[in-house]
Amino acid sequence: MDLFLSFFKIGLFTFGGGYAMIPLIEKEAVENKKWLSGEELLDIIAIAESTPGPIAVNAATFIGKKIKGFAGALCATAGVVLPSFIIILIVSFFWEKFKELRVVRYAFWGIRAGVLALIAKALVSMFMKSSKDLLSYFLMGASAVAVIVFDINAIIVILCCALIGLVYTIR
Amino acid sequence: MIRLQLFLTFFKIGLFTFGGGYAMIPLIKSEVLAHGWAEAEDIINYIAISESTPGPLAVNMATFIGRTTGGIPGALCATLGVVLPSFLIIFIIAGAYNRYRKSRIIQGVMAGLKPAVVGMIAAALISLGMEVFIYDKHPGTLSSIISVIIFAVMIILSFRKKSPVMIILISGVAGIITGYTTGL
Numbered sequence: 001m002d003l004f005l006s007f008f009k010i011g012l013f014t015f016g017g018g019y020a021m022i023p024l025i026e027k028e029a030v031e032n033k034k035w036l037s038g039e040e041l042l043d044i045i046a047i048a049e050s051t052p053g054p055i056a057v058n059a060a061t062f063i064g065k066k067i068k069g070f071a072g073a074l075c076a077t078a079g080v081v082l083p084s085f086i087i088i089l090i091v092s093f094f095w096e097k098f099k100e101l102r103v104v105r106y107a108f109w110g111i112r113a114g115v116l117a118l119i120a121k122a123l124v125s126m127f128m129k130s131s132k133d134l135l136s137y138f139l140m141g142a143s144a145v146a147v148i149v150f151d152i153n154a155i156i157v158i159l160c161c162a163l164i165g166l167v168y169t170i171r
Numbered sequence: 172m173i174r175l176q177l178f179l180t181f182f183k184i185g186l187f188t189f190g191g192g193y194a195m196i197p198l199i200k201s202e203v204l205a206h207g208w209a210e211a212e213d214i215i216n217y218i219a220i221s222e223s224t225p226g227p228l229a230v231n232m233a234t235f236i237g238r239t240t241g242g243i244p245g246a247l248c249a250t251l252g253v254v255l256p257s258f259l260i261i262f263i264i265a266g267a268y269n270r271y272r273k274s275r276i277i278q279g280v281m282a283g284l285k286p287a288v289v290g291m292i293a294a295a296l297i298s299l300g301m302e303v304f305i306y307d308k309h310p311g312t313l314s315s316i317i318s319v320i321i322f323a324v325m326i327i328l329s330f331r332k333k334s335p336v337m338i339i340l341i342s343g344v345a346g347i348i349t350g351y352t353t354g355l
Contacts, residue, residue, distance in 0.1 A: 014225050047268045050281050052188050053257020054227030061261040062268075070262070077258055084226020085250055088234040089243065091220055096239065099216075103347055110346020111219045112212075112303045113318045114338050116296065117325030118222065122193045123292045136286040143290030147197050148297050154198040155187050158287050165283020170275055 003072050006033060007060045007079030014056060021056050025063075035067055056080050135168055173241045174248040176206065181233045181252030188253075192221075192228025194288040196295035199232060208240045211302045218299075223339045229253050313353060321345050 006028050014021040022045060029035045036044075048058035057077060064076030098104050130136055139161050146152045180202050188195040196218070203209050209217070221231035230250060237249025264271045271277055303322075304315050324345070325338050333341075 012225055014227070043268065047261075047264070047271070049189075050277060050284075051257065051260050051264070052186050053254070053260070054188070054192065054229050056227045057230070057254050057257045058261050061258050062265050065262060065265045073258070073262055077254065081226070081230055081250065081254055084224065084230045085234050085246070087224050087226070088221070088231050089238055089246060091224060092235050092238040092246075095216075095220065102350075106347045106350025107343040108216050108219065108346065109314075109318070109350060110321050110342040110344070111339055112215045112299075113321035113346075114325045114342025115215055115219045115222065116300055116303055116322050117329050117342075118335050118338055119193055119196075119292065119296045119299065120326055121329040123289065123296055126289050126292055130285050130289055131282075135282070139283060139286035140289045140293065143287045144293040144297070147291065147294040154195075154201065154291060154294075155183070157290070158187055158189070158284065161283040161287035161290075162280045163283065165281065165286075166276060166279035169279030169282050 001075070002033070003064050003067060004075040004079040007064070007076045008083060010060075011056065011080040012083040021059075025059055029063055035063055135165075139164065174245055177237050177241055177245050178248040178252040180206065181237070181249040182255060184233075185229065185253040186256040188229055189284050189288055192232075193295055194291040195229060197291050197298065199236075200295075200298065203236060208236055211299075215299055215302060219339055222335045317349050317353070321349075 010021060010024045010028060013024060022041075026038065026041060030038055030041055044059050044062050045055065047062065048055045051058055057080060060076040060080040061073045064073035066072075068075070099108075127140075130140070143157045143161055146157045147154055184195055184198055184202060187198060196214075200211070200214055203214060204211065217232055217235045218228070221228050221235065224231060230253060233249040233253040234246045238246035241248065304318055321342055325342050328341065329335075329338050
């Protein structure tokens with residue numbers, strides 16, 4: 001229950017993706033509840049990055065399991081997901097009601113351009129963080145071209161990149 | 172039937188989402204368009220709404236698309252689907268995470284996946300950009316020019332560390348003002 005409430009709180013106050021949530025988790029799980037050390041939190045973030053899924057969900061499952069096994073993992077994950085779920089349900093009802101309004105159409109006309117800017121910013125910061133070698137640059141370009149120009153399914157592209165990285169590393 | 176489809180589709184999306192929400196946009200877009208669950212323009216709107224509400228992008232998108240196509244049960248199925256892969260995988264490897272992280276196989280896979288994530292975000296930017304600047308429902312050169320200007324201003328603001336919610340708010344107000352002034 002404690003896990004559920006803590007992660008409900010974390011889920012409720014996480015705007016704009018997983019990395020924004022790390023300070024919140026640190027305060028709640030490390031400082032307040034002492035569920036884990038700062039070192040362990042860094043490990044969890046590293047592992048969350050190398051497994052699929054949102055970092056928030058991964059971290060919640062991991063910490064939940066560590067504290068109370070399967071039930072803990074379930075409570076923490078449900079807690080972190082539930083606030084978004086409820087809020088989006090409410091918003092989606094309003095959206096269907098008001099999306100045809102002129103003022104809403106205009107607002108989203110501007111917002112679509114704003115979202116593009118957010119994605120561009122994310123692209124630049126991910127690019128800065130990635131390794132600067134030929135293989136890495138090649139895979140970035142090739143995967144973007146494969147999806148955009150040749151319309152290849154993103155899953156196939158991702159699997160191919162993983163395979164190339166694997167062969168290149170262990171050869 | 173649509174609920175099972177929502178569950179399976181978002182399970183697939185959850186399984187192949189690495190490195191945060193934006194990287195999964197090309198996948199979501201192609202799946203959602205293929206099923207006819209939303210139009211390209213809607214997808215950008217949903218991203219905007221997901222970014223201005225709390226919670227992970229993947230979860231918010233799943234809930235939104237699930238709800239608009241299959242009602243509340245649809246939202247439940249899609250959200251469960253997108254969360255379940257992460258839950259299962261973390262649950263399985265939680266005990267052995269150091270061995271997992273240090274294994275050469277995982278390191279090799281990650282060496283390929285990290286650039287793929289950058290490539291996917293680039294693909295999302297290009298395909299959504301064409302949507303916004305060229306095929307938007309407000310047609311015409313003037314409309315495209317205004318979109319480009321708003322985009323450019325927001326880029327500058329976002330590099331000055333304005334939060335995503337702020338960016339969305341400001342661009343929304345800009346859209347309303349230019350919309351009513353130009354009457355487009």
